[in-house]
Amino acid sequence: xxxxxxxxxxxxxxxxxxxxxxxxxxxxxxxxxxxxxxxxxxxxxxxxxxxxxxxxxxxxxxxxxxxxxxxxxxxxxxxxxxxxxxxxxxxxxxxxxxxxxxxxxxxxxxxxxxxxxxxxxxxxxxxxxxxxxxxxxxxxxxxxxxxxxxxxxxxxxxxxxxxxxxxxxxxxxxxxxxxxxxxxxxxxxxxxxxxxxxxxxxxxxxxxxxxxxxxxxxxxxxxxxxxxxxxxxxxxxxxxxxxxxxxxxxxxxxxxxxxxxxxxxxxxxxxxxxxxxxxxxxxxxxxxxxxxxxxxxxxxxxxxxxxxxxxxxxxxxxxxxxxxxxxxxxxxxxxxxxxxxxxxx
Amino acid sequence: xxxxxxxxxxxxxxxxxxxxxxxxxxxxxxxxxxxxxxxxxxxxxxxxxxxxxxxxxxxxxxxxxxxxxxxxxxxxxxxxxxxxxxxxxxxxxxxxxxxxxxxxxxxxxxxxxxxxxxxxxxxxxxxxxxxxxxxxxxxxxxxxxxxxxxxxxxxxxxxxxxxxxxxxxxxxxxxxxxxxxxxxxxxxxxxxxxxxxxxxxxxxxxxxxxxxxxxxxxxxxxxxxxxxxxxxxxxxxxxxxxxxxxxxxxxxxxxxxxxxxxxxxxxxxxxxxxxxxxxxxxxxxxxxxxxxxxxxxxxxxxxxxxxxxxxxxxxxxxxxxxxxxxxxxxxxxxxxxxxxxxxxxxxxxxxxxxxxxxxxxxxxxxxxxxxxxxxxxxxxxxxxxxxxxxxxxxxxxxxxxxxxxxxxxxxxxxxxxxxxxxxxxxxxxxxxxxxxxxxxxxxxxxxxxxxxxxxxxxxxxxxxxxxxxxxxxxxxxxxxxxxxxxxxxxxxxxxxxxxxxxxxxxxxxxxxxxxxxxxxxxxxxxxxxxxxxxxxxxxxxxxxxxxxxxxxxxxxxxxxxxxxxxxxxxxxxxxxxxxxxxxxxxxxxxxxxxxxxxxxxxxxxxxxxxxxxxxxxxxxxxxxxxxxxxxxxxxxxxx
Numbered sequence: 001x002x003x004x005x006x007x008x009x010x011x012x013x014x015x016x017x018x019x020x021x022x023x024x025x026x027x028x029x030x031x032x033x034x035x036x037x038x039x040x041x042x043x044x045x046x047x048x049x050x051x052x053x054x055x056x057x058x059x060x061x062x063x064x065x066x067x068x069x070x071x072x073x074x075x076x077x078x079x080x081x082x083x084x085x086x087x088x089x090x091x092x093x094x095x096x097x098x099x100x101x102x103x104x105x106x107x108x109x110x111x112x113x114x115x116x117x118x119x120x121x122x123x124x125x126x127x128x129x130x131x132x133x134x135x136x137x138x139x140x141x142x143x144x145x146x147x148x149x150x151x152x153x154x155x156x157x158x159x160x161x162x163x164x165x166x167x168x169x170x171x172x173x174x175x176x177x178x179x180x181x182x183x184x185x186x187x188x189x190x191x192x193x194x195x196x197x198x199x200x201x202x203x204x205x206x207x208x209x210x211x212x213x214x215x216x217x218x219x220x221x222x223x224x225x226x227x228x229x230x231x232x233x234x235x236x237x238x239x240x241x242x243x244x245x246x247x248x249x250x251x252x253x254x255x256x257x258x259x260x261x262x263x264x265x266x267x268x269x270x271x272x273x274x275x276x277x278x279x280x281x282x283x284x285x286x287x288x289x290x291x292x293x294x295x296x297x298x299x300x301x302x303x304x305x306x307x308x309x310x311x312x313x314x315x316x317x318x319x320x321x322x323x324x325x326x327x328x329x330x331x332x333x334x335x336x337x338x339x340x341x342x343x344x345x
Numbered sequence: 346x347x348x349x350x351x352x353x354x355x356x357x358x359x360x361x362x363x364x365x366x367x368x369x370x371x372x373x374x375x376x377x378x379x380x381x382x383x384x385x386x387x388x389x390x391x392x393x394x395x396x397x398x399x400x401x402x403x404x405x406x407x408x409x410x411x412x413x414x415x416x417x418x419x420x421x422x423x424x425x426x427x428x429x430x431x432x433x434x435x436x437x438x439x440x441x442x443x444x445x446x447x448x449x450x451x452x453x454x455x456x457x458x459x460x461x462x463x464x465x466x467x468x469x470x471x472x473x474x475x476x477x478x479x480x481x482x483x484x485x486x487x488x489x490x491x492x493x494x495x496x497x498x499x500x501x502x503x504x505x506x507x508x509x510x511x512x513x514x515x516x517x518x519x520x521x522x523x524x525x526x527x528x529x530x531x532x533x534x535x536x537x538x539x540x541x542x543x544x545x546x547x548x549x550x551x552x553x554x555x556x557x558x559x560x561x562x563x564x565x566x567x568x569x570x571x572x573x574x575x576x577x578x579x580x581x582x583x584x585x586x587x588x589x590x591x592x593x594x595x596x597x598x599x600x601x602x603x604x605x606x607x608x609x610x611x612x613x614x615x616x617x618x619x620x621x622x623x624x625x626x627x628x629x630x631x632x633x634x635x636x637x638x639x640x641x642x643x644x645x646x647x648x649x650x651x652x653x654x655x656x657x658x659x660x661x662x663x664x665x666x667x668x669x670x671x672x673x674x675x676x677x678x679x680x681x682x683x684x685x686x687x688x689x690x691x692x693x694x695x696x697x698x699x700x701x702x703x704x705x706x707x708x709x710x711x712x713x714x715x716x717x718x719x720x721x722x723x724x725x726x727x728x729x730x731x732x733x734x735x736x737x738x739x740x741x742x743x744x745x746x747x748x749x750x751x752x753x754x755x756x757x758x759x760x761x762x763x764x765x766x767x768x769x770x771x772x773x774x775x776x777x778x779x780x781x782x783x784x785x786x787x788x789x790x791x792x793x794x795x796x797x798x799x800x801x802x803x804x805x806x807x808x809x810x811x812x813x814x815x816x817x818x819x820x821x822x823x824x825x826x827x828x829x830x831x832x833x834x835x836x837x838x839x840x841x842x843x844x845x846x847x848x849x850x851x852x853x854x855x856x857x858x859x860x861x862x863x864x865x866x867x868x869x870x871x872x873x874x875x876x877x878x879x880x881x882x883x884x885x886x887x888x889x890x891x892x893x894x895x896x897x898x899x900x901x902x903x904x905x906x907x908x909x910x911x912x913x914x915x916x917x918x919x920x921x922x923x924x925x926x927x928x929x930x931x932x933x934x935x936x937x938x939x940x941x942x943x944x945x946x947x948x949x950x951x952x953x954x955x956x957x958x959x960x961x962x963x964x965x966x967x968x969x970x971x972x973x974x975x976x977x978x979x980x981x982x983x984x
Contacts, residue, residue: 040772041832044741051737089769091762094754097770100702101744107709108740114885115716115732167756171933174751174765175690177683192682208838218836263764273759280766281835282750282775286690288682306692340838 005059012053015046016080023087034090037218043089050080070122074113081105096169172273175287176307184297184318184326191290196327196341198241199289208343211238211335218338230335238331245332248325252317261336273311278337285339292330292341297323356550356558359542364565401591403602404920410589410597414520417594417921418513426513427925434510435927436939441499441506443902443943444950447623448496449577450616450901451951453570454624455489456540458482458658460563467556479551481651484958485628486544491954493540497533511925514916518580521590524600525576532573539566574620575613582609585912586680587920594920607680611673618666619904623897625659630894631955633887636880646880652890653718659893660711664790664857667704667783668850675843677911681918688911689776690750695933696907698749701779703900705743708786710893712739715793717886718800724874725800735789738824742785750774772835780846781831784853788823791856795864802871812867816860826852898947902940910936 021027034042054077061068082105085098093101113123133139181190201207214228229235230243250259256275258265263277278284284292294302300312317326334341399412420426427434459482466478507515519526543562550559582604587594589602596603632652639645678685689697716732719725748770759765772778795816804812830849834842912918914928922928931939 034769036768039769040778043769044745047741048737051734055733091767092758093767093770094752094758094762096753097748100747104705104740104743104747108736108743111709111713111716112733112736115713115736116726116729117720117883120883120885169753169755171695171753172751172765173691173694175686177687177691180681180683212838269760272756274764277764277766280764280768280771281777282766282771285835286775286839306687342839 002060002063005056008052008056009060010053010056011049012055012057015050015053019084019088023083034088046088047081047084050084069126070113070119071124071126074109074123078105078109170309170311172309172311173306174282175291176304178291178294179304182294182297184293185323187323189290189293191288191294194290194293196289196293196331197324198238198245198327198331200238200241202237204237208340211331212340214238215335215340216338241328242332242335245325245328245330246336248321248329249332252320253329256314261333271313275314278333278339281339284333284337284341287342289327289330289334289341292333293326296321296326296329353555353558356546356555359546360558360561360565362538362542401593401595401597403588403597403599404590404592405586405588405607406602408597408599408602410591410599410602412591412595413598414590414596415517417517417590417917420513420922420924422924422926428510428512433927434925438503438506438510439906439939440943440946441503443905444947445496445499445503446905447898447901447943447947448492448499449574450620450623451627452489452493452496453574454620455485455492455628456543456563456566456570457621458624458628458655459486459489460560460567461658462654463560463563467560477650481654483547484651486547488628488631488954488958490540490544491957492951493537495950495954497537511916514921514923517594517921518584518917521583521596521603522580522600525579525604529573529576532569532576536566536569536573539569571617574616575609576604578612578616579604579606579609581908582606582612584915584917585684585908587917590920592920594917608673608676611669611676615666615669615673618662618669619901621662622659622666623901625655625657625662626890626894626897627951628655629659629890631655631958633890633894634952634955635959636887637884642880649721649879649882652887656711656714656890656893659897660790663707663711664787665854667787671780671846671850684911684918687913688907692913692930693907693911694751695749695753696903696936698747699933699937700900700903700907701747703896703903704783705746705786706896707893707900708790709739709743710889710896712790712793714886714889714893715797717883717889718797720883721878721881722801722875723878724803725796728796728800735793738789739786742782742789744782745773745778746782746786748773748778775835777831777834777842777845780834780849781827784827784831784849785824787853788820788827788856791853791860792820795860798861798864799868799871801874801877802868803874804867804871806867806869809867812863816863819860820856823852823856895944895948898944899940902943903936906936906940 018027018031022029022031058068058073082098082102085093085101112119114120129135130138130141130145133142178191180192181188183189195206197206199206199208199211201210214225217223217225228239230239230246232239235243249257254261254265255267256265256271257263257278258268258275261278262280263275265275268274276283295314297316297318299314299316300310301316303310303312321329400409401412402409418426430437462478462482462485466475466482469475469478539562543559543566546559546562550556583589583606586607588606589599589604590596629652632648632655636645636648636652639648674685674689677688687693712735716729716735719729750771752765752767752770752774754762766774773782806812827849830845830852834845837845910930912923913930914923915921916923
């Protein structure tokens, strides 16, 4: 047990020192990289390792007779979580989410330190000591708190109330509900039931299972599936349509949506917000092809009331592309990102 | 004829009368159903003496039917269709509706508890424990009796609010449901009659055969209550996903189609479970309040035990609740994709994040209570040191569960992030991760329960070591399976991904059923480290129970609002448009304030109900107080 805990403690100390080193630039900030595609689980795993490490450290210190007060354990752990969220994760997490995470981790720390009576007593003791102020030191501390706390609260209130020149926060609906049907080039498409006419198998029938096998694999580097190169001159059917969609994409869309479809095209940063990132699992991966068809055809100007403040400058592509071209572009976007369009069967 | 036989006869007659009351509305309804509602056949047009039948197509079932009612009224923003005070009518209706729903849920849930607890008392071999259960069931029904009157009053207020402020809409809805409206009213009469016989017959029917008759009455009472709720659900089901009418909203003569809409059954299941969890929460809060104000150890012991039982019952219905909710949402998406997107990805998405937060709070409070409860058992220390790891698991699940898909941020933050989606958090914001998160939370709750159940016991079965290892492995692989399936969800098509929730849920429920069963077998005849010292629990645990109840109440208000506002500007979705000046969606802030006001009002009035209950107890001290919970040595069933 002791050996296990020692290993845990070692990992904890090394991890903590590395993190601090990376924050202060003592070691390169990419010493332990967050790997794209694996980041979500990597973050959770790192936190798990830190928790195990801290548990090991606490165990070792206890066995050596060094008591690290529960009060400071709780406070410092919470500070650690905030530090981790602020400095480890890149790009930076917006404040609203960090505030949510901070509150949850605060509650979690409270649950931990008050899970049983003995721990709760230990945690409360330093607070009670200051409030009771039986020693000179605690008296001084209490007086200091008496002065500092109102100042802190006052300062906080001042900063909150101070007029700001920042743009206001927008609670933007990224995926407004689509209409039941949309009319493009004189034809009405029911969004729930319409299908991409180019998602076909060699027999020319709509077949999503077939096209699913030919899309780019989702992994680091996004590799093409074997024998599924749309730019092969011999490519026919679905793959040929993907190529045609690709050509249309690079002629019209990539300037904003980027050549990697990640929303970082040549002109992307001239817009606020920047164009949609199709490689994110929260965009086209969540939607039906018909939803994309509607959005591409109608553009930012066709956003419904729900899409307030209509912060999209995408042109209504129905004015520039044929219906077939729109369907082919959509085919290419799903192929390239390796995502499957949502279906309801 | 001896007096005992006479009482028996009377009891059987009373039970027969209840069943008669239950069947009466159905019998009354048969002619109405047979004649397809019996409304004046609006579709029968007389032309030159020949009756011409007009047919219409059901908007949902796509079947043909004879037009038997007027079309949905096309209202205008006028005093005629929307009479009003100098106030937003919708808010008044919202308030009346919500209060009625709170009390309605409570009085429907509590008799189900009573039935379960009374049954536990009847089958219990330990007489002292049986008496305690019986007393507890009686305490429960006593609370609900006062609440029942309030429910009826609030129901009256609700109907008057509808009639006064939304007459055109109410007239249309009551016209559609006319064939079953009187059934609803009669069911209410049956419910009242049954409840009063059940309550006032308690003392007279407390022994032997009569007790079974009494128990049967609770079954009848609950059947009536459930049918009542199903009928009420059919109205909201119709408003969200209408059926049985044509495109103009004309009734087509098949009342079953009107009732059995696309969302009726998911709503029924979700509401039953929700009501039970809510009822458990409210009773637990009552017990907590009495515990905190108790004057002696005896009272503290009783209310500690009562709080535990109410919490356990409530949570046992809370655990399957997210799965029922998932089914409901799946059906919503299947019915109208737009509606699903408005709810979960669009306009109302942020309310779902708040809902996720509330669900998390419910489970966190439950776990916290259980950890606190370990403190009243000698021998439970061995589990307490591992609580920090459960906290970690719960927190990770919670953080993933509440991560929003649409992040609130300043334009500067958006630029810094480089797009609307965050490469790490974006992955937590979608369904695959959230399913994993909630299943981790529920599995951890199950683990906490298992620890609690074995807190003061040491298994004496010869295979206990193997059993413990097996349980450990089972939980480990359950977590692993849930997490791996959540990750796998990103790599497969959406329609397959939706199906992945089934193995995830199955994993969680396997933990619940198999581990509870295995634990019970292992703990049979287990060595006791000491009795459960009822009443010796921290005050924090009781605040956790109050937190649990408040979160339930708040979440019910929130979910009701979400469900209702997803119709957007429709009274009846795609059939009858809301043309009042209030046919817009409130801001998140306004909705949250309104829900909070409703919650506050409910808790203020329910405190009054509690106070009344306490008043009655003071006047007539109950005889079963002699049996102090905790002193009776019945730990095997004490959990």
